Structure formats: structure tokens, C-alpha cells
Amino acid sequence: MEYSEKVMDHFINPRNVGEMEDASGVGTVGNVQCGDIMRVYLKIEGGVIIDASFKTFGCGAAVATSSMATEMVKGKTVEEALKVTNKAVAEALGGLPAVKAHCSVLAEEALQSALWDYAQKNGIEIEGLEEPKETPHEH
Amino acid sequence: MNHGFYFDNAATTRLHPAALEAMMPYFADAYANPSSIYRPAQQVRRAIDEARKTVAEAIHAKPEEIFFTSGGTEADNWALKGMVKQGGHLITTSIEHHGIFHVAEFLKATQGAEVTYLPVDDTGMVNPAGLEKAIRPDTSLVSIMLANNEVGSIQPIRQLAAIAHAKGVPFHTDAVQAVGHIPVYVDELGVDMLSLSSHKFNGPKGTGALYVKKGTKLTPSLHGGAQERNRRAGTENVAGIIGMARALEISMQEMPKESSRITELRNRLIDEITSTIPHSYLNGPQDNRLPGNVNISFRFIEGEAILIHLDMHGFQASTGSACSSLSLSPSHVLMAMNRGHELTNGAIRFSLGIDNTASHITSLVATLQSSVAKIRSLSPLYDDYLKTQK
DSSP: OOOOHHHHHHHHSOSSBSOOTTOSEEEEEEETTTTEEEEEEEEEETTEEEEEEEEEESOHHHHHHHHHHHHHHTTOBHHHHTTOOHHHHHHHTTOOOGGGHHHHHHHHHHHHHHHHHHHHHHTOOOTTOOOOOOSOOOO | OOOOEEOBTTTOOOOOHHHHHHHGGGGTTOOSOTTSOSHHHHHHHHHHHHHHHHHHHHTTOOGGGEEEESSHHHHHHHHHHTTOOTTOEEEEETTOOHHHHHHHHHHHHHHOOEEEEEOBOTTSOBOHHHHHHHOOTTEEEEEOOSBOTTTOBBOOHHHHHHHHHHTTOOEEEEOTTTTTTSOOOHHHHTOSEEEEEGGGGTSOSSOEEEEEOTTOOOOOSBOSSSHHHHTBOSOOOHHHHHHHHHHHHHHHHHHHHHHHHHHHHHHHHHHHHHHHSTTEEEOSOSSSBOTTEEEEEETTSOHHHHHHHHHHTTEEOEEOOSTTSTTOOOOHHHHHTTOHHHHHHTEEEEEOOTTOOHHHHHHHHHHHHHHHHHHHTTOHHHHHHHHHHO
């Protein structure tokens, strides 16, 4: 299994690492059973994501997809952020090994979970956003 | 390729130059089929006979009890499939190498065999009393590994084999990780079959052997020509066999010196990691452990991430993490030892060999300190932990 240069770059020099004290929404997905946990923080003002950060427990691909996903949603409106899918994240990283595809799925879920948290806290309904599943992440 | 600092000797080892040298003629001039009758062929036959004698002597067996195979996996497959028949009962452990584990699953699925997996304690040791209880009148075979490939635990094989024999059950041991590293003598252990693999002791890949004690009723493995006393047909891997014998000969000569040198390095590596990196825990026993095996869990982080960092700094090692395996399942060995998912996913195995030195240990520990700290700085589990400490 080999990682693309972009995956390696985002793993060794991850962007947007850190907790966000004043986050508008926080989403945590995954569990230690499968070996990946992602926590995404979003700062949203006027329907626009002005900042995003993450903390991730997991492999190189898990860290890289978290880094790329947070990078991609910055500056986007909430609606635009919903279009940052697992495929889009994987493509932006120059592809992922097949066995690591679940990492990009997890990144998409973490984003949506943070958006859901934001919507809940503010009593907003975001079109196309569903409540995150509580079931453990399956490979 | 530059290997930098190689700490993955349980995966495979560097071919010893003297073994390579011994093999060379058999890739070129000495190409005759050892089963032919002309003189060049007889020279090759004699070289194989010598190699068989060398391997036999190293484990205190008779030459006619050594059967060359394509490696440890073939030897393991043969021992189990040749002994456990339709509806038979096999006793093995929950920490075997896949070369045993998946054969047991196969026998269950296709032969209606019943398999008992003996549990291990949290250091990876089998309880002999458990074996005693598990043996039934219809038990066909007990197969217990001599030394574990992940955590290095060395089982009391002599005692376990005696328990099986007292009830008339034959005993096989997978000694792939042990032969060439610690004394392994079939007469002292009292086993009926034993698997060994050349590339684990600086021999070539693709070669191994199954020791089968005289009188053991084992079905032939490959049918065809009369090679290996009619029990494993096929023209011999001559160069491989010669290289394995030479490598084993050297390992046996060096063992008294090398095993204490490597044990010292091992203990130093364990001490320095666990004393300087917080939340790092040794997996496996303190003593009763292969000289070259170190297995440590780094809490709050995942093994593959650590391996990539180490690789960037020129260090090669292995992990028990689910993420790094193609099957995405965590190490069955560490799970059987009740280490739990977090510690299993954060486990790294460093396996030492002939090339490792004290200065490698120093550099490795320094790299680990910074890599572990960096990866922990990304971890939400570490954040959560720190909050509980405030």
C-alpha cells in the first residue's frame, strides 16, 4: 500500500490541527475499535465557515483526510460545505489506497456531524443534512 | 535500497553473505537435478545430504527426520493437514501465526474438524493445565508455537508436549521465530513435529523444513517424484536448501554470543522507551521472551501513523494496528492478551537482529520520543485524557 505525495504531505504537515474553544459546531465520529476517531471543529458566521480545525486518532490516511477536509470547507457556506463529500476529499488528496477509502467517509461524516451540532445549537434546519448515525463506524 | 535502521527482523532478515556465497554455484554451474544418476547430479545430491545433516544437527534430529519445504507456512500446513483427519480434533492456541491459525479454520470448514483454541494470559503465555483439560479421546494433534512472532513469548513446550504424550496425542510446534535464535532441540523438547523457516535466521526466503520424528504417521504433502523420502515430491530448491543450512550453521555458531548481545540491546530498548515516553507499555513477558523481540503500545495514538514517522527517519518496524493490515482487523495476538483495542491499535513491534547496535537504539528512542509527541498532539484521545488530569 502506498500513499500519494499529497496524503504524505497532509499527514506529516497537517493543516488546521487543534481544538477550537469558541467553535460553532463540533463533531466526533469513529471509535477505537476500528482505529480511527475524528473530531472536527467549525467556526461559522453568517452561514459561512470562517475557520475549521480537527483532532484525529488514526492512521496516515485518517489524519490526511481530516486535514484536507477542514482545508476544503474553509470559506465555504454551510450549503457548499455539504458538497465536500468523501470522494471530493479523496480526489483532492490524489486518491487513497482502496483499503483506506473508509477514512474519507469518516472525514465526510465528521464534517456533517459538526454541521449538525451547529444547526442544533442554533435551531437551524440545513437542507440536505441528516442527523449523524449513532451506530459504530463499520468498515 | 538503503535500509537505514532495520528493526523488523521477525518479518524477515538480511541474507548472510556467507549463505549467499554458498548458494551461488547452485544458481549456475551446479544445475544438475539431484535425482539424476550421473556424477554432476550426484555432487548436488551430496550437497543436499550435507545440508540435511547440518539442519538435523542444529536441532538434535536425525537427517532422515528433516523434510525440506518452501518455508514455515508450508511446514505448518503439512503438519496440520497431514495429521488432522475428517472430523478430527485439533488443539492449538489463540496466538498462533496465520500459518497455523488459518489452516485450523480451513480444517474446520472443509474437514468438519473441531478446533480448541487455548487462551493465553495477559503476557501471552499458555497455561499447561488448560491443555491437560482440553485433550479428548478423539484429539488428533496439539500444535503450539514455540515463540510468538508478535510478542516473543516462549512457551513451556517440553511440559506441554509431555502432557499431550501422556494422553497419546502427537505434538507439533511452530518454531519459526525460535530456531537460530535460542536453543531448540527436538530431543529435549520431546516434540513429534517442528516447523522452521530459513529467512528468519539470515537464510534465503522460500525455504524451510518440517522435522518429523521417526515413526510419526504423517500423510505425504505433495505427490509426485520420490524426493524427501516420498513425502514431499518436487525437484529440490537446491540453492535455497544450501543457503538455509549455511545460515543455520552460522546462527548456531554465533548464538551464545549473539543471543546475549541482542538480549542486552532488547532490554535497553524496552527500558529507554518505557522510562522516557509516558503511557508506553510493554506487551508480552519480561523474561521468557525471544532475545530480539520488543513490542510496545503507545497509548492515545495509532500504530501506522507511528510507522510512517519512523520510516521517514529511516527506521523500519511493524504494528499490530487494524489500520495497517489489509484485513483491517487488529492483531489477534494482542486481542487474545486482553490488551484492548486502543493499546492494540497503538502497538509497535521492534525486532532486533545481527545488524542492530547500541547506537541504533539511541537514535531510535530519540526519534520515537519526538514522533510519539507529534502524533499525540493530533489526538483527540490525548486531549480528552489531559482534561481528566486537570
